[in-house]
Amino acid sequence: AIVEDMYKLVMLPGEEIIHVLPQEYIVDNEQGIKSPIGMSGIRLEANFHIITGQVTAAKNIFKCVNKAGLEVTELILEPLASAESVLSDEEKEAGVVLVDIGGGTTDVAIFQDGIIRHTAVIPFGANIITDDIKEGCTILKYQAEQLKMKFGSALASENLENEVVVIPGLKGREPKEISVKNLAHIIQARMEEIIEQVYYEIKNSGYEKKLIAGIVLTGGGAMLKHVSQLVEYMAGMDTRIGYPNEHLGKGSMEITSPIYATSVGLVMKGLEYSDKQKNKQTKVTTHSKKTKGGFFDKLLNKTQKFFEEGEND
Template identity: 65%
Template structure:
């Protein structure tokens, strides 16, 4: 596979999407191929049947390969699911030599210390995201590198998940004949695809309503401040319609998509849909008003749970206010009148998020649907990872060339001045590597 191509694999509760993309000459992401399959074996974002998940992954990947006429080897995968939780944590280190400025190594030491936090059995830290630093008690420092100080402390947003769930995802990918290139938290991936930098600065809550889970990511001052996964999504709405109208799931899903609305007042009392009965039974008649009442009740419940999380973050405090309001994405965001309902419940500005922020202008309408926000975000993440690898290889090559050309000291000094900036490796890269090692040794 070419170096500048990346593949995102979104393993959802209702669908699995494989998306192949590359950067065009304008730095935008161009989607070359997309494949999706019905997700069997995933429940509320967690794999519960390995064999079925492997088959679904293979189907999606084959479809994407055919569309893009390329071979897929490695993928960037998203993790979500009801086992994800997040917590706030503060930690500090005391520096041995306060005459020297703080460097990347000090920050790494601080972050590694957070990784030693004792978790519940079977849990592992997925992300450690520094919020703001303090140097010798001076608060609200965004970037402490280059400052003097003896005590460096920081507040962290720590995202935790179940080891076994993450490993199962890795196992499915490996068994589907693919390499795991990287792991990303799904709310982070969708927010990269959907939100603009201005929104992240102003303060925004991204709500990604999927089939089995609803993900929330809150940004303020350009930094992620809060994440949560709520174990309800579009499927529970379908389930309610199925129960409430005594019809089969397939019909309930179609009803929801075609006629569903989150606002019961919109429908007249005499609007009726007729649904064919099973095996020659009488057709059923369902009023659209009843349908939207069922949907409304469930959506209100989901939004209220999300709103509790937004309040937990502290949206009601003046300096934590989310000025850009709420952005809705994911398949569930396509429900009619959802935007109005969310504004009504939360009193916050709301828009529907389409993942066209970073996509090339000529992208297909299908791709820019909120349905594919996570997949687009994962492709972007994969492309970024490729660029990092490329930069590292170039830096290594420069070093070897320097060693080979054993110049005189003066010349060497002149060459050495512009040192390649060492990118801090995110914990997810380390997690991906550990996961690869684990899978290799587990056979």
């Protein structure tokens, strides 16, 4: 009930509460309680991490899903879904930063002691790197995207000076040669900016010294070569790439890429919701059966007593 009450908080116009995430409960001044269920006390308090979003953005998502012939059950923050598919329970317990480098945004979620402690959305991601390549190399956007994916690197020092890529010229124009090292310089400059923003969020969270498991990178931007080395160098924390394959079967190799981390996480959240609904229905059915059984048993007993008394008379 206390969590549900948080959803009733008055928000700024145009905003709504998406998630209410309990940080800790306090029962009669006893702090640090993860779950107060089963405890007895007089006063219950709690600290929450509340995530809000724009109403119009949420409505647009609902419309998009509905037009596809589907129904929206729940709205999930992107890094929470990604965390579901790429992070282990041990990492969440030890303390970990999930960095989901998507196309338009870079999402940050910090877990510690098994609880999400901090979330942030940085308003630029891998798409802006493509735009930088397009402008820096004066090529078309689709060519910039292909260059980034095939030859891009987040560390310029890892590329040879004389390595070049030839891009077909526009109609009637000569092909263009692009230095792979210069390409890496463009990518590295923007990636450093993104990492600086991520590191600012880590420091701002207050958990910088408590993140034993380091940083996990996922999303399309995590597929850039040498990106984990750059993050590890700049943040000074152990870094790995998060693949959503921990919960997938053997025949699911095509969706084990970090690109699908959020999608896999959403499916897992959906299955979790479905299981909860089934359990609720099972409990209701069981309860109703017990109730019916009790009523008929009582009725049968009364009937038997009635006939027994009649025979005795």
